[in-house]
Amino acid sequence: MAENIVQKLRDDIENGIVTNQFAPGDRLDEMQLAKQFGVSRTPVREALMQLSAIGLIEIRPRRGAVVVEPGPHRIYEMFEVMAELEGMAGSLAARRHTDADRADLLASHGRCEQSAKADDADTYYYDNELFHLAIYTASHSSFLVEQCTALHRRLRPYRRLQLRVRNRMKTSYSEHAEIVEAILAGEAELARTLLRQHIAVQGDRFSDLVATLAQR
Amino acid sequence: MAENIVQKLRDDIENGIVTNQFAPGDRLDEMQLAKQFGVSRTPVREALMQLSAIGLIEIRPRRGAVVVEPGPHRIYEMFEVMAELEGMAGSLAARRHTDADRADLLASHGRCEQSAKADDADTYYYDNELFHLAIYTASHSSFLVEQCTALHRRLRPYRRLQLRVRNRMKTSYSEHAEIVEAILAGEAELARTLLRQHIAVQGDRFSDLVATLAQR
C-alpha cells in the first residue's frame, strides 16, 4: 500500500461530505478521523489539505478544518462559471470533434435516453456525467477537460439535487438532443448558447435550487 | 510562528520555479529543501502538495516531485481558457460595476498608462495584474474572482515572457483603453469580445510565445 492511503482518505471524506455524513459547519477532528480509519494523523492531514485545495473544507490556522457550506448565491456563481466553461467546451467540440468523439457523444446520449425513459434518476445522473465528459473530451483541450471535470465534480451534490425537480430529467434530455445536434453539425456558437442555458441556474431554476437546498 | 511556515515555503518554492531557479524537470528533494530552509520534512511535504494542487509540480507516488514543464500547446490551452474567463468577467463587469469599481478600474488603468509611457516593463507587469484584478472584482462574482486569480497566477511567468515582445506593452495598453470604455459603457458583449482577444494567444502571438519560450 503506497500513497493510496491518502487518496482513499480523501475520497472517503469527500464522499462523507457529499452525502452529508459530515454536515456543513462540522469540525473535522484529525485524531478522530485517524482513529476512524485506523491510520495516523499524517495522512489525514494530507487528505484534509487536498480537500481544502478543492474547496470542500476550510482550514483555519490552529483552529482545525470545517466543512464549508456554500450559500445559494455562491452555488449560483459556481454554476454560472460552469455554464461558461461548458459553453466553451461545446463550442470547441463543434469545431474539433472527430469521428470517435461523434461515436462517444451519440453513445452516451443514447444511454441518457434509456435512463430518462426508464425514469431512473440515479442512472441518469451517472449517464449525464458521462455525456458531459464526452463533450469536454471532444473539445480536445486537455486543460479545459481538467477544469471542467474539477468544477463538475465540485457541483456534483447540487446537480443531484436539481434532478429532484419534477420533469427536470426529461427536460434535460431533450436539451441534450439539441446540443448533440448543434455539435455534430459544427454549429459552434449555437452549441455554446445551448450548453450555457442547459447549465445555468436561471429564473425558476434558482428558486427550485434554493427550495431543494432548504428541505435537505 | 504558526502555519505560516508552510505558506512561506510554498511561496518561496513557487517563486523559485517561476524564476527558473528550479528548472522544469528538476526533482525537488524533500530533505534538501528541508535543510535549505532549516525546517523538517513535514512542512516541506505539505508545501509540495499545495504546489501539486496548483499544478506547478507533479508528485508521482514514491518517486518524488518534479517541476512540470507545460509544453507550448498546453500553455496555449491555458490562455484559451483564461481568455474565456476574462471575457466572462468583463461581460459581468459591464453589467454590474458600481461607482467604486469604476474608480478602481480607471485608477489601475491610469497606472498602466504611466508605466507604459515610461516603458517600464516590470512596473507595467505589476500594474497590469491590478488592472485585470479590478475587472474580476467588478464582476461581483466571488467564485469567478477566485478562478480568475488562480489561473492568472499560474500563467504569470508566461505573461511576463510575452511582454518581452516588441511593442507588446503599448499594444496591450491601447487594448486596455477600449476594454475600459466598453465596460464603463455597459457594453457587455463588446467587453467580452475585446477581453477575449486581449488575452488569447492567437496568430503571431503564438509563434512569439514559442520563440520566447525557446530562448529562455
Next chain:
DNA sequence: CCGTCCGCTCTTGTATACAAATTAGTTGAC
C-alpha cells in the same frame, strides 16, 4: 452576583524515528 484574569487541557503544527519501495551499483554468469 457578575466580570475578568490566570492556568489547564485539548488540538494543531513541527520534528524525528521507522518502514517500505525504488533505483543504482556491483557481481556473477552466460
Next chain:
DNA sequence: GTCAACTAATTTGTATACAAGAGCGGACGG
C-alpha cells in the same frame, strides 16, 4: 563483454513524540 539479478543505499510514506497556541473553566476580585 554484456546482461541480468541481487543487494545496498537513498528517498518517500507513515507513525509517533514533542512543542506551542487557542479555547474553556475555575477562582478571585469588585
